[in-house]
Amino acid sequence: MAEQPLHEHTLGNGLRVVVCEDHVVPLAAVNIWYGVGSRHERAGRTGLAHLFEHLMFQGSANVAEGEHAALLESAGAAFNASTSFERTNYYETVPVSHLELALWLEADRMGTLPAALTQVNLDNQRDVVKNERRQRYDNQPYGTAFERLCALTFPEGHPYAHTPIGSMDDLDATTLEDCADFFGTWYAPGNAVLSVVGDVDPAATIEAVERYFGGLPPGPEKPASRPGELGPLTGVRDETLREDVPSPAYFAMFTLPADGGDDIEAAELAVEILGGGSGSRLYDRMVRRDQIATEVWAGVTRLASGQSLAIVDAIGPEPDKIAAVLDEELERFAAQGPDADETARATAQAERGFLEQTETVTGLANALSQNATQFGDPARVFTAPGRAAAVTGDAIKQMAGRWLAPGGRTALTYGGAS
Structure with missing residues (x-):
């Protein structure tokens, strides 16, 4: 657009x-x-x-x-x-x-x-x-x-x-x-x-x-916001839940850079390459090859006043194996980074997401309000595809090594080996 x-x-x-x-x-x-x-x-x-x-x-x-x-x-x-x-x-x-x-x-x-x-x-x-x-x-x-x-x-x-x-x-x-x-x-x-x-x-x-x-009063000065910065996680904090669920599962959360800068663009592309659908690394490894999961998904929640969040969901009978394979894939990705095809596909997905977000008057109005509220510039919405396209494979590798390290996450295990 x-x-x-x-x-x-x-x-x-x-x-x-x-x-x-x-x-x-x-x-x-x-x-x-x-x-x-x-x-x-x-x-x-x-x-x-x-x-x-x-x-x-x-x-x-x-x-x-x-x-x-x-x-x-x-x-x-x-x-x-x-x-x-x-x-x-x-x-x-x-x-x-x-x-x-x-x-x-x-x-x-x-x-x-x-x-x-x-x-x-x-x-x-x-x-x-x-x-x-x-x-x-x-x-x-x-x-x-x-x-x-x-x-x-x-x-x-x-x-x-x-x-x-x-x-x-x-x-x-x-x-x-x-x-x-x-x-x-x-x-x-x-x-x-x-x-x-x-x-x-x-x-x-x-x-x-x-x-x-125009006749409404402006209201009081807003209270100062509490800081939301946290930085990359260190260590793995894991909680095991014995709940009645259809299948054991493993959920992991990572912090990412705050929205608004170049780093979040590279970090979100890294998450897309790792777990964004059936063409991702985690899906290929866990579902197709090792067959330790029936579903794998990863996505990002962007936050502008603190660290953004990445979450990985994997449904499968052996959560411990899922966690171990996740570590292996994170380590490999941090060491090697994406190849050219993976970077191109992730960039294309980002552009598709932008088009889906703004193809209707309803979606565009929301995107304008968001960018005006969070970044003071409603026109910033139109630069989203260009920001994603400008990300290099080296930048994705760097963000993966810093924010998606094998030892830096919190995790929930549902069920699993007794």
């Missing part, structure tokens, strides 16, 4: 606005990133960022409970929200004739959500989140693996030691006062980026944003 012209504007209250024209279809994607996620939660109140994602759909001063979703559905919108370590994201894609409805709804809940925040709403949405935790994590085979690995990888109290889903006890302890304080601290124009992509007129869109959002 060629770089597209962007129209940027900052309101007097600090809200950053990015508008990109795309006249292929008569749709408009509205995407707002708030710079708050689970890393900003305090001890004893984990899960509050994700809980707030749900509360934001429960009404505001001028929108009754249930009306936010009903209005968007009646407009033919596709909409949702998500929470991660570093941000919370709300988005809707609407027929362009309903763009102002989407902007008004987002502005009303940004400015007036506490007016509709009741104990009933809190109790209901707390139960929804707790049920989500049961269904997606606690009652799923290997469902808590990522959460457990984060707790093993990061020291207690570290901003990334807990995941966005939070704990049952902390959710139970959350009060209306906690919610009001959280909203007042983080849900403010000065802590948000609003991107609009689609069949829009940039000047008219910015004028509409000014009309709906």
